[in-house]
Structures are given as C-alpha cells and as structure tokens.
Amino acid sequence: MRVAVRILLLLIALLPASVLAIPLSPELEGKLLGLSLQEWSESEGFDANTIHSSQLPWRPVRALIPNPGVSSPPHWYRLPLSVRDTNERWHIEIDYARVERVDFRMYRGNTLIASGYDGNSLTTPMSERAKLAFNFALPFDQAGDYMVYLRVENTALLNLPLRLYREQSLHSSQRNKQLFFGLFSGFLLALFLYNLSVYLVIRERYMLFFCGFVITYLTFFWAHTGLGFRHLWPGSPEFEEQASFITSCFAMLLIILFSMSFLGITGAYRKALVFLYKGAIGITSLGVITVLLSDAHTTSNVMRVVTLLTPIFLMIAAALSQPVSSMSRFVYTLGVYALASAIVVHSLARQSVIPTNDVIAYAAHIGAISLIAIHSLAIVLRLYEQRLEQIKARKDIIAARKRSAQSEERLRKSEASLAEKDAEASAKSAFLAMMSHEIRTPLNGVLGMVELLQHTRLDSQQKRYVETISGSGENLLSLLNDVLDLSKIESGKMTLEKRPVEITALVNECLLLHSRKALDKQLTLIADLGQPQYSLVKTDEMRLRQVLNNLINNAVKFTDKGHVEVRLNWNKDTLTVTIQDTGIGISAEQQDNLFTSFTQATSTTSKYYGGTGLGLTISQRLTELLGGNIRVTSAVGEGSSFTIELPHMSPEGAYSFPDLSGKTCFIELSDPTERAFVKTMTERLGLTEVTSRYHTPLDCMIVDSLPADNNIPDNLICVVDSFWPRISQDRQCERPLRSHILLNQVVNLIQLQSTVDSTNEAYRKGTVWVAEDNIVNQKVIAGMLRHLEMECEVFSNGAQILAAYGKRPQAPDLILMDCEMPVMDGYDASREIRKLEAQNGDQSDHRRDNIPIIALTAHLGGEFEELARRAGMDGLINKPIRKHTLRDLFATWMPL
Incomplete structure (x- = not known):
C-alpha cells in the first residue's frame, strides 16, 4: 500500500503544470499578459529544442509585467493560446527596447510551426538596429490550441511587458509610441x-x-x-x-x-x-x-x-x-x-x-x-x-x-x-x-x-x-x-483691436471649452444668449474671450455641486454678461482683495483649488480696457455672481425666434435646473406645456432619456451628454444647454412637422389591425395611426387577431403583425390567416386580393426577413417604428 502511494505521488510530481489556454479574441488586444504567463530559469546545458517535450518546473508569473531582475541565467516564458478564428493575423510584442536577445518558438500540438529571434545586443549591426521591433507573427492556419515559448537573455535589469496585437493595430501602436517619444x-x-x-x-x-x-x-x-x-x-x-x-x-x-x-x-x-x-x-x-x-x-x-x-x-x-x-x-x-x-x-x-x-x-x-x-x-x-x-x-x-x-x-x-x-x-x-x-x-x-x-x-x-x-x-x-x-497691462503696452465679432460663436466656444470639466464634476452648465439675439458686436474678440474663459473657469473650479449659468442681456448697445454659480462663495471682507494680483480668497482656497491668483486681476484690467467694468455679488456658501457691463458694443443682425403660440410641448428632464431652463425657453416661443407624453396633439417632446420600448417619436428632442448613434443629430441637443441651439432645434422640429402634416398624403384612409403584446407599443402605434388618420384595432396576441379575422375577413385593409407574442406568435398567425384566405377563395366567387401583412420586429438581419416571407408576410419594418415609415408603408400597400 505504501509503495503504491509513493508511486502515485511520484507520477503527480512528474506531471507538467496545468496550463489553461487563453481564448484569442479582440478583447485581449493590447492588454498586458503577465498574469497569463509561466516562467522557468534555464539550467546549464539545456537543449532549447526539447523545451516543448521536457517536463519542467514551470511556475506562474505573479505580476502584469514579469521582472526577473538581472536575467542570468536566461529565462523561459510560455503562453498557451486557444484559437477559434484564423482570419486575423496576430503578433506578439515585447515593449522593452533593452532586451539583448529573445528567441521565439510556437507549437501546435507537438509540431513546431514558427520560430525566430530578435534582440538589441551591442553586437547587432548598425544597419539592423532601426528594424528591431521585438514582435513575432503568430501563424494561426487552423483552429486549435497553441503554445508560445520565449527565451529571454539580458545581462542588465530586465522587464518583459508582453502584449498581443492584430497586425493593423500593432502598426498603429508602434506609430503612436514613436509619436509620443x-x-x-x-x-x-x-x-x-x-x-x-x-x-x-x-x-x-x-x-x-x-x-x-x-x-x-x-x-x-x-x-x-x-x-x-x-x-x-x-x-x-x-x-x-x-x-x-x-x-x-x-x-x-x-x-x-x-x-x-x-x-x-x-x-x-x-x-x-x-x-x-x-x-x-x-x-x-x-x-x-x-x-x-x-x-x-x-x-x-x-x-x-x-x-x-x-x-x-x-x-x-x-x-x-x-x-x-x-x-x-x-x-x-x-x-x-x-x-x-x-x-x-x-x-x-x-x-x-x-x-x-x-x-x-x-x-x-x-x-x-x-x-x-x-x-x-x-x-x-x-x-x-x-x-x-x-x-x-x-x-x-x-x-x-x-x-x-x-x-x-x-x-x-x-x-x-x-x-x-x-x-x-x-x-x-x-x-x-x-x-x-x-x-x-x-x-x-x-x-x-x-x-x-x-x-x-x-x-x-x-x-x-x-x-x-x-x-x-x-x-x-x-x-x-x-x-x-x-506684464503688458502694467507696462501700458496692451493694445486692443475692435472689430465685428460673432458673439454667439464666441460664447459657444467658451462654454464648450469648460464643458468637459463641468461634466466630470457633475455640474449643470447652461447659457442664455438673451432676446433679441444679435449675430455681430464690435469688440476685441481675443480679450473678451479671455475674460469670459477666466470667469467661467473660476465658476466651474470653485463649484462642487449645483450649476453654472451664463446669461446675456441687452440694454440698447450695452451688453451685460452674468456668470452665476452655486459654489463656495466669497465673504465681504475677501471681496476687497479679490482683484489683487497673486491673491486668492484665502490660503486654504489656494492650497485646495490651486492657481496663481492672476485670473481675476487680468479680467478686471481687460474689462476696463474694453470700456466696461466687473462687479461681484457673493456670500459664503451661497455661490457667486460676476457681472460684466460692456457699453458701445454696436450690435448688428438682431434675430428673434418665431411665435409658436398654440403649439404644445412635453418636458421630462431629471435635472431641475435644466428643466427650468428649458421651460423658460419654450415659454419664450409661446409653447404650451402639457403633462403627458401621450397628449394629442403633441408638437414637441424634450426629454433626457429614450422611451423604455426604444420607440423614438418624430416629435422628440433628446438632451444628451454626447451624441448617440441611435438617433439623428438634429434630434439631439448636446449639453451644455445653450438657448440659441435649443430654440433653433425646437423651431425647426415643429416647422418640419407642420410641413409634413400639411402635405397631401399619397394613400387612402382605411382600417389597420395591430397585433402587439407590449402595452406601451400598443399606445405608441395607435397614436401614430390616429395622426395618420387611420382607423385602428389592437390585439394582444396572434390567437386573438386570427379569431377576429375568421369572423370579419373584410374588415382590415392592412395588418401590422408583431413576430414574437405569447399564446401564438406572428409567424404562426400569418400562416393561419393565409390558410383562411385560401379556403375563403375556394368557397366564394367574390374573392378579394390577400390582405397585406407587415411584420414588426426588433431584430435586424436578412434571416428575419426570410422567416417573415416564408410565413406569408408581405413586408417587414423594424422597431422603433417612425411615423414616416408608416406613411411610406401605406403609400405602397394602400395607394389612392
């Protein structure tokens, strides 16, 4: 018994360390592979050709970047890979320029399929040094498990940062690294x-x-x-x-x-x-x-x-x-x-x-x-x-x-x-x-x-x-x-060049410059360019931009929560710009030294928020050179308000937005500040706010999240942090909210809807049956059909619409059939309706053409169109459903 146990322990000791192959996938690209490696220090007289067949004491690497110190004797590393897709050409790269020599071997099973070496040794010819890349191609000619071995020699300190790249990404990575250097x-x-x-x-x-x-x-x-x-x-x-x-x-x-x-x-x-x-x-x-x-x-x-x-x-x-x-x-x-x-x-x-x-x-x-x-x-x-x-x-x-x-x-x-x-x-x-x-x-x-x-x-x-x-x-x-x-201001060498400036573009650029920092701090940044809105003013663009950037930057820097608002107001040719925040505020005593060079409110402010204390000093001097003044209103813990008055701006190109009285708008924004701002803008247009997104008629919806069913109505404007690929850019209003952009989008949307609604429809009115199990989708589709002046009847599954069709086959002019429903799905319901049509046609001399059945699906791809066609459906439209899609559908299947 004891002998048997000893033999078993000996066999276990002789077994190679377990190797878990890494699946080769795009997610692996560019990541450090140290924790997936195993290492072994080469013994004297070892034959490198037997590396794959020898039973060696491999041990796992415990760091993202292997670091054996002074590499003497040479070190071996092995990396197991599992390959399923052989269409991509992959490379293994060592991102350490001071490796003197590295030998590469790659096995599939027991077969050596690739080998090579590279190195940055002092004996390397000068003509080859610029070509050294420390990467080896991995020839995956078929799916399976592979084993990669690397033998590394170095007389000095050694690191081994190891990564996998596809060929194009490798070239891009190397170019970027050289550009960075x-x-x-x-x-x-x-x-x-x-x-x-x-x-x-x-x-x-x-x-x-x-x-x-x-x-x-x-x-x-x-x-x-x-x-x-x-x-x-x-x-x-x-x-x-x-x-x-x-x-x-x-x-x-x-x-x-x-x-x-x-x-x-x-x-x-x-x-x-x-x-x-x-x-x-x-x-x-x-x-x-x-x-x-x-x-x-x-x-x-x-x-x-x-x-x-x-x-x-x-x-x-x-x-x-x-x-x-x-x-x-x-x-x-x-x-x-x-x-x-x-x-x-x-x-x-x-x-x-x-x-x-x-x-x-x-x-x-x-x-x-x-x-x-x-x-x-x-x-x-x-x-x-x-x-x-x-x-x-x-x-x-x-x-x-x-x-x-x-x-x-x-x-x-x-x-x-x-x-x-x-x-x-x-x-x-x-x-x-x-x-x-x-x-x-x-x-x-x-x-x-x-x-x-x-x-x-x-x-x-x-x-x-x-x-x-x-x-x-x-x-x-x-x-x-x-x-x-x-230095220029104090020496009197600062000169101004007043010329026509696009004030809207200038304010917009200043806001975008600080929008990322505001977003990182979860601050709400908004801007109201006032009314009327002017296109040109006469001033020094660079200096006015510098003043606005300094004040907006300070507002964002010293505000940890809440919002920062920029407002423009006109009194004849005098422009008043107010930058208001909900930040830490400034006491009355500290305001006396606020515009002194190299001075901040308190020493704690300087240490915590940084800065040299020059921004407000320069802003005040520049505003005075522009012929205006700056004043501040603030209290500790209640935020600050900096107001710039600039007279003699000679505004040109006044523009007022059209009156949209009688139109309706629904607002659903999670940020109270943004909601109040949007409400003010819509009231400026004369819009009436409604409390439900299903209100009829509804000319405009302004929200910051899409509906749960991913159905995007034609009258929607979505407030986003960055543009979404799912909807067109003209339907998105990117933060920070700016009055000129928001107002233009609302006006364009409502005018476009009015133009579309007033166009003569190229289809006849009729009755549409809808099979849809989702209640929200039922409401959305029914609302769209009512806007298109269609009669509508809604069913919750395929069995209900099949039973209704058996009793009233002449009632619908077109069927919208959801493909996936409980009890009976759309495919089976369509097959049964076609069978009923065939039976009715054989029994009646007054047979009408088959009713158009259009599939509704959230899936994309040709295989789903083929499934719908085999089930007897005449066409397919993808969710989310748009009004113009239904309009085109009716023009095709229900022409005048």
Missing part, C-alpha cells in the same frame, strides 16, 4: 532651451543645474527607451552599455546640486543638511565610478543602493530646509517628493520587490516630468519673491530717508544700489515677458500635437502618458500667458 522629447527640449535662456539673463547658478538636470534626464530617457542606441549614438556600443546608469547618476547628482543652490544650507539643521548633501553626492559619485570600472552585474547591484538611498536623502533634506517659509520652497519640495517617491517605486519594481505594471514601469519618467513642471513654477515664484524683496527694500529706503537726514550719504548709495537692482529687475521682467511670449509658439505646437494624439487609437498606458504631458504643458502655458498679459 518625439513629442515628449520636443517638450523637454523646449523647456531646456527656455530655462537656459533664463539662466543667460539672470545668471543664477541653480538655473544652470536645473538645465543640466533636464538635458541629462532627456539623455537617460533616450538611453532607457533604446532611441539613443538605435538612432543617436549607433557607433558607440560601449557608451550604450553604460548610458542609462551614467545618465541616471548624473541626473540625481544635478538635482542634488540644484537643491543645495536653490534652498541654500542655512537654518537650525545646517549640519544635518551638509551631511545629507555630502552623503548623496558621495553615493551618486560611487555609482558613476562603479559604472565606469565594474562589470554589468556589479554595477546593477551598486545602482540598487544608489537609486534607493539618494532620493531618500533628498526627501529628508527638502523636509529640513524650511519648506513652508516661502511659496517657492514649498512648491520645490512638492517636486522633490514627486521625483524621489517615483524613483523609489521604480527602483523597487526593477528589483522585483514590488510587482510591475504599466504605471510603475514608467514611474521614474512620470516623476521626472512632474518635477520639471513643478520646479519651473518654483523658479517663476522665486523670481516673483525676489521682486517683492526689491519692493520691500525700496520702502525701507524711503522710510530711512524720512527718519534721519544724517544718513543722506548712505541713503544716496542705497538709492544707487536700488536703481541698479531696478534696472536688473526691469531687464529680467522684460526678458521674462519676451521669453514667455516666444515660448508659447513651440509649446502650443507641442500641445496641439498632443491633442491630435489623444484622438488616435491609444492604449490606456499611452493615454495616461499623453494626459500627463498635456496637463503639465497646459499648466505651464497658462502661467506664461498670465505673466505675459499682466
């Missing part, structure tokens, strides 16, 4: 050139270190992604072997030097800061020396220590450097924490301490770009703080002159020094304004391409990266624009 590199180069230009003017050492960090990190990015080895330094394999290590060490060293120069080594923790900075410099220097003098394995082990200790030292140093003493120090500390945390997470993932996924694999890059954007803001704040210090120095000098006449000589020297500082500050401000203006052109180009990239086919990882680039760029662009505008 180009945009990312261009963004960093633009920031480098900008900060280098600032350094050449202000000659601050920390600017030089910051520029060095940006360009060094960019080189690290090129080395880490394989772009450098393939395109930038293909003739330097020795440098490629050490590039990512060297550049990462130098990047950390430069950010340490930047920290020492930017923050300074002062305060109560001076000795601790000196020790931390010296320790960090020593560790990074050790990393550089190790890279230059040691082998790859030793270098990897040393870099594990360097990448863990250096960011930790940097975080401690930032915490001890009085980060709350100034805004620039505080912002800088946030950037350091972002970078250091990202490096620690990235390092732990590369060392297999924590699992690796798409975000963690690129954590260092995300942290670096966050640091660059945040530190750019910190540098601007430092310049602003220096300007405040100069203003304070000026006030101190004036006070000293008043206090003592005996210090006149010293005061003269101080004034000379102050003049020199003013000249320097003016030069810095002028240069900053010039560079802020010049940098917008390339930055706008980068952001424009990012926006185009967002509309291409991107996987979730690429979308997050593009959103990170876009958000950082938009923040930087907004800050540059505000600084430039404020």
